[in-house]
Amino acid sequence: MQESLEPKPELEASLPQSRIDCTPDNIEQGLAKLVLSLMELLRQLLERQAIRRMEGGSLTDQQIEDMGQALMKLEAKIHELADHFSLSPADLNLDLGPIGHLLEK
Amino acid sequence: MNAGSGAVHFTDQSGCDQLSLVDILDHVLNQGIMIRGNLVISLAGVDLVYVGLDVMLTSIETAMRHLNPPALPAKK
């Protein structure tokens, strides 16, 4: 069994765990998947934090109302964008490696 | 106490029925050590962009642990 002494160039970087495959026809959708997955991740993080702050008792009613409005609109916007790119909620669970664990199926 | 129809069904790891296949896929593809966390965006079969996620995901995971500690409300 002959082992090459030099690593093949295309294997120098460890092969990626996730790939977004685009074609000229679907590149928008592929990129949208990535961006929306990240947005969804951030939305969930923000929602958790907002709830904690609300429970913490140090915010005014107006602040709570404003945070809630913002998150509500963000959630609606993400759904709207996903629809626009013909992405289902499941599509927003792109495997981003361990980050993907924060967005579950 | 009746666990009824809602009983937890433990799939045998060795089984390859539909239920455990989902679990196996998830474990094999998503769990386990990753040497480099990279995302690749390719166009028409040509790999173009590597997105290195290591730093970002470490930071977020750490942040998540602080924001949402895994421990549940203290037992009495």
Next chain:
Amino acid sequence: MPVLVYCVAEASAPLNWPRTGVGGLPVYRVEHSGLAVFVSRDSTSDVWTRPAGRESVLEFHQVLRQLFQSVSILPFRFPTILSGDRELAAHLESASQRYKHLLEKYGTSVQLEVLVSALEKPRTPRTESGTEYLRTRKNQRNEWNEIVAGLEAVAGSAVIEWRVRSLPKGVRCFARLERDSVEQFNAAIKTWKLPAGCVARGSGPWPVTEFFPLDQS
């Protein structure tokens, strides 16, 4: 020559490892820095990099499973491919301390998982009020927290440690326990009363991948 990595175990662990892996290729045991790493080699990596078909995944899983029946392992994600034995050695050298530490720390642990989901879609709060929206979200989360607390109480002392992840329609609970506590856990779970409108599914035992700290070498 490309190397597919299955998992790492302690070199001292006695074992009978599966001789065939993904694509029917042989599985080799390579020793380095006090660790045993299990690999396959192929002149190209095509057989591992074509879209992960069911067969490849199951073949990979079977290798891990057979090893895990008798020893503690650190599985690699599939497919983890290195360019050759040199890169493999270099990686092991840099990561061996961490791997040894993990193998030692979690040597006798296994992971069981319980996935609890709601049968209906979660109610999206239909409201104009931001405050109402947040309250509904909070209540939904609290409901799930209570369900998880119930599960945890039922499982009791069999479990060393829990991790929980929120899902859109439920929660995924990971329990770390000693290998020989699995029976106790299974018996305890049978007494768990699931809340109405929920289903639960368990799996395992698995290597304790959920409990590995995330810092990569």
